[in-house]
Amino acid sequence: MTSRVGIKDLEITFTRSGEQPTTALSGLDLDIEAGTFLSIVGPSGCGKTTLLRAVAGLLELTGGSVTIDGDQVAGPRRETCVMFQSPTLLPWLNVLDNCLLPKKLRGRVQPVAEERATELLVRAGLKGFEKKYPYELSGGMQQRVALCRALGTDPSLLLLDEPFGALDAMTREQMNLDLHEMWARQSPTTVLITHSISEAVFLSQRVVVMSPRPGRVLEIIDVPLPDKREAPVMAEEAFARTCAHIRSYFTKGERNVDG
Numbered sequence: 001m002t003s004r005v006g007i008k009d010l011e012i013t014f015t016r017s018g019e020q021p022t023t024a025l026s027g028l029d030l031d032i033e034a035g036t037f038l039s040i041v042g043p044s045g046c047g048k049t050t051l052l053r054a055v056a057g058l059l060e061l062t063g064g065s066v067t068i069d070g071d072q073v074a075g076p077r078r079e080t081c082v083m084f085q086s087p088t089l090l091p092w093l094n095v096l097d098n099c100l101l102p103k104k105l106r107g108r109v110q111p112v113a114e115e116r117a118t119e120l121l122v123r124a125g126l127k128g129f130e131k132k133y134p135y136e137l138s139g140g141m142q143q144r145v146a147l148c149r150a151l152g153t154d155p156s157l158l159l160l161d162e163p164f165g166a167l168d169a170m171t172r173e174q175m176n177l178d179l180h181e182m183w184a185r186q187s188p189t190t191v192l193i194t195h196s197i198s199e200a201v202f203l204s205q206r207v208v209v210m211s212p213r214p215g216r217v218l219e220i221i222d223v224p225l226p227d228k229r230e231a232p233v234m235a236e237e238a239f240a241r242t243c244a245h246i247r248s249y250f251t252k253g254e255r256n257v258d259g
Ligand SMILES: Nc1ncnc2c1ncn2[C@@H]1O[C@H](COP(=O)(O)OP(=O)(O)OP(=O)(O)O)[C@@H](O)[C@H]1O
Pocket: 014, 015, 022, 023, 024, 042, 043, 044, 045, 046, 047, 048, 049, 050, 051, 213
């Protein structure tokens, strides 16, 4: 199952007593089709994480609306899964048990869930690591476990907030290939926040460019690449052209977006 997201005239203003209010988002409109992979890029502080938290139901809106499959988002939803930059694994649980944690929190773990988690771990290159503890894994491996845990819940909406931001460039590129392959099997509606233009273009069908704060949508770019993404795609002229187009938004002024 996949979800359709509708964001209409969204405004989020943070108010703390004795301080000037901060309007993070204003007049933001965005429709996300079911089953698509969409990335969001924008200058630092433009409200990307705020937008993701609003879609996840973790924030009160100051104005406008966020709907999932036509229902107003009024709080966290079971079918929505959020993954952050840090893998947030529990250090006292092994890899398999970390993957199964969301199921455990919802009740008894069926053998089929264990089989599925094991299968996801194998696909993520973690065969043989099921009984290891997080401290025995590299940062990239820990993020892979977090990704398996997220996909194991069969989310209809997957929200990824800079999940590979802390990884070195080579691990990150491999993670992008793995994420695409794993995503393609389930195709949950996915929203990725990233500071990397090439990561956004490689993974997405559409890339949203946001304005500086208060964030709103400047442009939605359809990525002219085949649905199946493999490493050679990055050498294509269309890939370079799309990256250059997005980069042009950031070459004057803000420089907080990487290549
Ligand atoms: N809980 C909060 N209380 C007050 N202000 C906040 C809060 N969360 C975010 N902000 C402010 O809202 C603005 C947008 O923050 P947000 O984290 O969404 O930006 P971002 O685009 O994700 O930034 P970055 O790319 O640097 O991670 C910033 O000015 C930030 O200081």
